[in-house]
Amino acid sequence: MPLFNQSIRRKIVGIALGLIVLMLITSILSMVMSSQVGVLLDELTNRYIPAYGDLARANIRSLERSVALRRMVMMKMQDSSDEEAYAARLKEFEEADRKIEEETSGAQKLINAIIDDTRTPSDNAALARIDTRIDTAVSELRRDMNEDHARLLKQVDAKQMAETRGTLEHIDATRDLFNRRIDAIRADMLKQVYVSTSTVLGHQRQAIIVSGIVTVLAAIVGFAFALLVSGGITRPVRLLLAGTREVEAGRFDKTIAVSTQDEIGELAAAFNRMIEQLRHNERIRETFGRYIDPKVVQGLIDRPEVAIDGQRRVMTIMFCDMSGFTAMSEGMTPRGLVKVMNHYFTVMSAPIRNNRGVIDKYIGDAIMSYWGPPFVEEDEQAPLAGLSAVDMAEQVPALQKQLPDLLGIRAMPVPCDLRIGIATGEVLTGSIGSELMMSFTVMGDAVNLASRLELANKVYGTRILIAQATADAIGSKLELREIDRLVVAGQSTPQAIFEVMGRAGALSAAQQGLRKHYAEGLAAYRAGRFDDARAAFNAALESSPGDGPVRTMLARIAAFGASPPAAGWDGAWRMDSK
Structure with missing residues (x-):
């Protein structure tokens, strides 16, 4: 999806923009609905209710007009006519008559304004009928009142009291008819006010409901969108975490599927490249581990300065040789000899590795190995070397039985056995060789002594001989027997040598x-x-x-x-x- 191919920054900004858009939509809908409710409230407040008030005041004006008319008649009917008072009452009568016109006209204008306003729903037909009824009631009132007023003035001037009372009663009846009509119109107008109020309340409830629904939908859509995008971010992160744990455990066979093209996708791709490189390095390490001891390889990787500078350390050196190898090799084919030697080295190398020793090299049929810092602690090296020698010696009977089977013969032409020499002392460790080829090895008197002790087994008819320093370091951890005091070639000081007879207490x-x-x-x-x-x-x-x-x-x-x-x-x- 194009959404997941964006950068994390764009995804986060996209989530924020999406939420902002949803908020804007919700706000706009709320504003629109609120504005509609506002329009309805404005119409109700400024048109319906004022129109109803105008009609109510028209009723009042008709009563004021009737009172002013009676006062006029009273002024005329007095023995001494008060023209000034009559004129004042006439003015009140005419003012009341004019106000009836104003109130009813104002109500009609408001009603017509409601009808003409297309923004609001209204019963225009009912409002039009109300407008017509107002016009009819006012017109009939005006016609009847004008006739009755002219007749009344003539009767008052002629002092015709009986006729005057009849005309006043007719005027009151006309007024009452007008008031009843206006009351009926007001009742219908009040119904329209109620309808408009119900409409306003309905729109208000609708606005609240719609706003709530839109808000909930916006929240759901926003949450789903955020969940979708965040899932697209966190899922690759979890895969990276799982892959990292696999690497931490030393397993380099798991790659991560790159499902996005953002920074995490680039990180996953880089992680896969790193895994491939680690896998390649591990293959190299495994390959070189067959030629160089893996502990040496790891040590050189962790501390390359040791190989360059070299160090002096106290180490324990072991030389192991197969007796009778020369005579045995003369009667073998090259393939058979390689087969025997590979099996021999495999069997004899295992105890060295198992006891944390480092195999330095294979020299013909001999194995050179050593123990010491940083691979083992200094006080552990001699006991581990001695245990390794005992383990190797214990493999001899099985090896003597296996070799004929490997060669497909009944018995070996000459018996095979081991000779092991072990010495402890200060040696030089580092990369020794030329600019073209280097070897990480150990050099020193202890190395020479271990080699000479391996040869001394021929003289004494033993398997395992160790030097004085090695015996001191082993102490009671193995069963030792002092054999002799020996001066080996290349040295002038004699030292005691010991035979390792077996494990402690065995x-x-x-x-x-x-x-x-x-x-x-x-x-x-x-x-x-x-x-x-x-x-x-x-x-x-x-x-x-x-x-x-x-x-x-x-x-x-x-x-x-x-x-x-x-x-x-x-x-x-x-x-x-x-």
Whole structure:
């Protein structure tokens, strides 16, 4: 509709103008009806009632004329005629006679004015009859009175008393007839006054009713018009609100139908464009989330200065590698190898993500990940990394069963397992690379240490090794076993390394016995009491046959029998391989 294609300003102005027009129509109708009532009231006040008054006064004038006539006769009938008094009474008689003419003539003029006025409804035929009757009554009165007056004057002058009384009686009868006619005319005139009054009252009631009806209709039309226009404004606003809530909830699949061409319509169109852009950005984010951890993507979006400037933070780094990958890959087709590696990375990445870790990169068959601000709190990072490592280790049995099925073979050519190294320390975070390509990553000694600890699992036959700082941060949240004091390649200071044996409180009696005897053997080993150390390690081996660290330590003690350590030996082992 063209109405809804206007701007909001025009709609509001249109509503106001529409209401003003309705008010004007109501006012004009009220004024017209009131003016009609005013015309009727004017006619009633200035014509009907004055005409009726003129007729009433004509009656009075006829009585005054009769009295003046009798006084004239009395003056003439006296023994000594008083001509002066007679002349005065004659003058009164003539004045009364003239006033009868004036009153009846005035009534006729008013009646004719009513008849001639086309603005008001009136019974013109009845009024015309009244006018004719007045004219007839006055004419007959004039004729009879003139004859009787002339006769009376002659009889008075001749002193004919009997004849004079007869003439006076005839004059009274003529006067009474005139008065009766005038009374009848006044009665009919009064009926016309009543009719006119009823007409005025009827028009007044009609004006009130019409004004009320028009006012109600104007209010209804105005309200309907305002409701229609306001609905056209508020409906798109509600749709925008619903769409905004969908966006707030992270759902970008809902667009808004643009039903108007006003500012709200333009806003809805802009909202749809924004939704499309957000949907496009979300697709980009999802796509890049497969190559860069989504938390890194979001962090770079929220705080791009971190990528540019770089920061030093204490973080926990994890390296995870698949043992036996090289031998396994030699016997596989490229398609089979990709299939196995994708499944392996999917299975092992889930625990990292579930424990709020950030996957930095995949390096061959290795996974590098880290925990730390701003993604997790500093006191949470080491426990989360340790839990992630435990979860990954728990996936190994299922993974070992799934890989042959993926390749369509009965058994893997070589067994697969995990090696995980975790270290905590200060690192540099930021975008590292060239002007052509950048990578948001972490660098520092903790990174190198975690990588070396992952390799150290080969030496000790373990799955999960962590550094001293990581173990301190984990505390009693996981079950740990101190393995050795180690100097990795690239470092000169030895530090204790620990094995993550499992979740807190999850160790069996055999594992607890293993950890106890191993701690005793390690203390004797560092003190140079190799016989006591051997006995303790053998006791530990009885608790857990095939334990890698125990076998490693027994092999070292055997080697020290042939080539004892140098004087001042600190009990640390130096690993030169990278």
